[in-house]
Amino acid sequence: MTIIKNKETMKNSFLAIALLAVLALSCKQADPYGYVVKDNQIVYNTPPRPADQQSMLGFAAEPIENVRVGLIGLGDRGTGAVYRFPYQDYATVVALCDLYPERVENAQKILEELGAPRAKYEYSGEEGYKQLCERDDIDLVYLAVPWQLHTPIAVYAMEHGKHVAIEVPAATSIKECWDLVNTSERTRKHCMMLENCCYDFFELTCLNMVQKGVFGEIVHAEGAYCHNLDPYWDVYQGDWRMIYNREHHGDVYPTHGIGPVCQDLNIHRGDKMDVLVSMDTDAFSGQEAADKRYGKGAYKYANGDNTTTIIRTRKGKTILVEHCVVNPRPYNRMYQLTGTKGFANKYPNEGLALGGKHLENVAYDDLDAETYMSDAERDAVMEAYKHPILKDLEEKARKVGGHGGMDFIMDYRLFYCLHFGLPLDQDVYDAAEWSSLVELTEMSINHGSMPVVMPDFTRGEWDKMDGLTLAMAE
Ligand SMILES: NC(=O)c1ccc[n+]([C@@H]2O[C@H](COP(=O)([O-])OP(=O)(O)OC[C@H]3O[C@@H](n4cnc5c(N)ncnc54)[C@H](O)[C@@H]3O)[C@@H](O)[C@H]2O)c1
Numbered sequence: 001m002t003i004i005k006n007k008e009t010m011k012n013s014f015l016a017i018a019l020l021a022v023l024a025l026s027c028k029q030a031d032p033y034g035y036v037v038k039d040n041q042i043v044y045n046t047p048p049r050p051a052d053q054q055s056m057l058g059f060a061a062e063p064i065e066n067v068r069v070g071l072i073g074l075g076d077r078g079t080g081a082v083y084r085f086p087y088q089d090y091a092t093v094v095a096l097c098d099l100y101p102e103r104v105e106n107a108q109k110i111l112e113e114l115g116a117p118r119a120k121y122e123y124s125g126e127e128g129y130k131q132l133c134e135r136d137d138i139d140l141v142y143l144a145v146p147w148q149l150h151t152p153i154a155v156y157a158m159e160h161g162k163h164v165a166i167e168v169p170a171a172t173s174i175k176e177c178w179d180l181v182n183t184s185e186r187t188r189k190h191c192m193m194l195e196n197c198c199y200d201f202f203e204l205t206c207l208n209m210v211q212k213g214v215f216g217e218i219v220h221a222e223g224a225y226c227h228n229l230d231p232y233w234d235v236y237q238g239d240w241r242m243i244y245n246r247e248h249h250g251d252v253y254p255t256h257g258i259g260p261v262c263q264d265l266n267i268h269r270g271d272k273m274d275v276l277v278s279m280d281t282d283a284f285s286g287q288e289a290a291d292k293r294y295g296k297g298a299y300k301y302a303n304g305d306n307t308t309t310i311i312r313t314r315k316g317k318t319i320l321v322e323h324c325v326v327n328p329r330p331y332n333r334m335y336q337l338t339g340t341k342g343f344a345n346k347y348p349n350e351g352l353a354l355g356g357k358h359l360e361n362v363a364y365d366d367l368d369a370e371t372y373m374s375d376a377e378r379d380a381v382m383e384a385y386k387h388p389i390l391k392d393l394e395e396k397a398r399k400v401g402g403h404g405g406m407d408f409i410m411d412y413r414l415f416y417c418l419h420f421g422l423p424l425d426q427d428v429y430d431a432a433e434w435s436s437l438v439e440l441t442e443m444s445i446n447h448g449s450m451p452v453v454m455p456d457f458t459r460g461e462w463d464k465m466d467g468l469t470l471a472m473a474e
Contacts, residue, residue, distance in 0.1 A: 033175045035443070037450075041275070042443055044174060044455040053185035055461055056428050057268075060471075061163065061190060063421030070095035070121075070138040070162070072129050072153060074103040075237050077167060078144035082107045084408055086116035087400045090419035091140075091411075095121035097132045099237065129153050133160040140418065142194075143167055146240035151176035154191060158183045163190040165414055168255040169435040172244075174455065177432035177439075181457050184428040192414060192424045193431035195259035196402075199409040201394065203260040203335060204387040206344050210264045211467065214354065214385065215339025218264055223257030224322035224334035224347075233293065245303040246290055249280055250442030251323040252303060255434040256333055258321050259426075264337060265317055268429050268458050269465040272314040278441035279449045280304025285326040309441050311454075314462070321437070342369050352378045359384070389413070389470060413470070422471035432457040 032047035049055075069091050071078060078098070085093050093111065096104045101124040108118045123132045133141060133156050141157035143150060143166045151171045154164040170193040171177045184191040197203060210218060233242050244252060251257075265271055283290075283301040290301040307323040322334065335346035342354035351372040359381065373381070386394075393412060397405030417424045436454065444452045456462060 033178050033455075035452075037447075041451045041453055042447060043453040044440070046456045046459060047178070049185070049459050050182070053182060054188075055458070056181075056184050056188075056191075057458065057461055057465055058423050059188070059190070059427065060421050060423045061188070061418065064090075064139050064418050067091040067415050067418045068094045068137060068139045069142050070097065070132045070135070070140070071107070071119075071142045071144070072097040072132060073143055073145035073149075073167075074098040074107045075144065076235055079103075079107060079110070080402055080407065081142065081144060081411070082110045083114070084400055084402050084411055086111065086114040087396070087408065088411055088415050090415040092117070093119050095119055095123065095132050095135065095138055097123035097128050099126065099128075100124060130156060133157045133162060136161070138162060140165060140414075146237065147172050147244060148240065151179055155179050155183045158187045158189040158191065161187070161189070163192075163418065165190075165192045165194050166431065167194050168196075169193070169253065169438055170255075170431040171435040171438070172252075173439045174436055177436050177455075177457065181428050181432050190418075190424055191428040191431055192426050193255065193434065194410060194414075195255050195426060195430070195434065196406050196410045197256040197333060197335075198260045198263055198426065199406040199413065200260075200403070201390060201405070202344075202346050202350050202382075204390055204409075205382050205385055206335075206337060207260070207263055207468075208387040209344070209381075209385045210337065210339075212385065214342060214359065215337055215344065216341030218317065218337050218339045220318050220320075220338040221261035221264060222320040222322075222334045222336040223259070223261045224324070224332055225253050225256045226322060226324040226329060226332040226334075228328050228331075229325045230289065230328070233289065242290070242293060245286070245325070246299055246301050248438075248442055249302050249304060249307075249445040250278060250439070251307045251309055251321060251437050252442075253323055253325070254309075254321055254437035254441070257323070258319065258434050258437060259430070260335055261319055261337070262430065262434060263468050265313060265319070266465075266467050267313070267433060268462040269468050270315075270463055271317065272456065272458075272462040273311050273319070273433060273454050274314045275451050275453055276309055276311040276437070276440055276444060277449055277451050278307060278309040278444040280307040280445050283326075285328075289326055304445075307441060307445070309437065309444075350378065352381055354381070388472070416473075417471060420471075420473040422473065423469075425468075425470050429457045 035044045096119045104122045141162045157164045281304045286301040309321045311319040332347040337344045345351045355369040397408040400408040440452045
């Protein structure tokens with residue numbers, strides 16, 4: 001009798017578990033932004049485009065004579081922007097907003113010191129950004145707030161008719177990536193992520209060389225964010241960055257590494273990032289940093305000291321990305337390109353290795369792609385292939401600064417394209433694809449480094465554009 005009862009209990013429990021499993025699976029399938037586990041892969045959905053939306057590929061808005069900027073977030077990064085903006089030709093800061101009114105006043109003083117007019121409008125508090133976005137005399141909302149606020153504020157701004165520029169990463173989840181894409185497509189407003197590393201001097205000139213075929217076909221690229229943040233943890237308002245790292249596995253800050261190499265590989269302009277696999281170390285220095293900050297054992301620190309991700313593209317290329325922000329090691333964004341005719345490497349030393357026969361306007365024809373060229377040879381090649389954007393801007397950019405000048409160039413390009421009514425250099429699909437690594441790498445790691453099939457934010461249009469163009473007015 002007891003045996004029969006136990007058998008029945010077992011049967012009932014089995015049925016209940018089976019039912020729960022089916023329910024869980026159908027919930028995942030019902031989530032348009034979710035995934036299913038299929039053939040040992042995590043496969044993300046690409047939901048169909050709603051009828052009231054159109055693609056933003058190649059989108060250009062009406063020209064804006066002088067871009068009226070509302071700047072939200074005046075901490076370390078936002079204050080840097082305040083120092084740079086007065087040197088721009090096509091934009092004026094008209095509104096400032098931060099949680100703390102004293103940060104707004106500090107920004108006003110910087111504008112005054114630089115001889116620029118004080119911003120007309122000031123906002124503060126948790127929801128001050130809403131009033132800023134609701135104004136009808138602002139063209140662009142420029143966001144330098146904690147990661148968790150990027151997408152909610154950007155969506156609110158686009159819903160209220162503003163173009164948006166968002167610090168990196170633009171989103172922290174796949175749902176947020178789709179929110180940006182859907183809102184931009186529906187409102188016909190630009191949504192650009194401020195990936196400044198695409199505008200560094202070496203990267204821009206290499207992009208020009210890639211586009212001129214100097215490296216042949218790029219088959220493999222590497223990028224990274226290796227930066228010991230130990231001296232900076234106290235700077236972030238409300239501890240937002242340590243909290244995010246403490247609670248998440250994965251490459252939580254992927255865009256400096258992935259952005260420039262995606263441009264070189266024409267991602268969603270002829271190729272697509274298809275499948276990724278991610279793996280992390282344990283949190284050795286990370287746990288130590290958390291113990292030092294919060295007391296020993298107060299928190300278990302999730303983010304691995306080193307997170308490595310490999311991505312395969314639809315056209316058979318690979319990308320390697322690394323994240324490392326807690327170990328004592330020299331700063332490194334890697335930026336490495338391997339092509340069928342040559343090789344470029346930015347860190348620790350800028351180097352080129354090229355066969356010389358196919359170089360334009362360069363006097364060296366006995367180069368050997370298996371060894372780095374000398375510094376003098378490299379400088380001559382870099383000069384000969386200097387990106388056209390740098391020819392006009394380099395001197396001013398170095399003077400104004402912002403990570404050596406790349407931040408100035410990034411802002412300049414944003415305002416220039418808005419002024420002349422051109423497509424922006426980075427579109428909403430770049431923002432979504434590069435930021436999507438935040439969730440996708442964590443998902444891979446949480447499933448024992450299972451491969452993840454990435455969603456297609458362009459919804460099948462990744463090969464409609466023929467390469468990346470940085471648009472010029474004349
Ligand atoms: N591209 C780069 O090289 C680079 C470098 C540093 C930081 N960043 C990015 O810039 C962003 C900001 O980083 P940070 O270092 O300046 O951080 P921070 O903590 O110094 O600044 C964030 C600011 O946002 C404000 N804020 C918080 N909630 C707000 C709200 N509801 N409304 C208005 N303001 C609010 C805070 O008061 C603070 O002044 C992050 O996304 C970060 O990743 C990018």
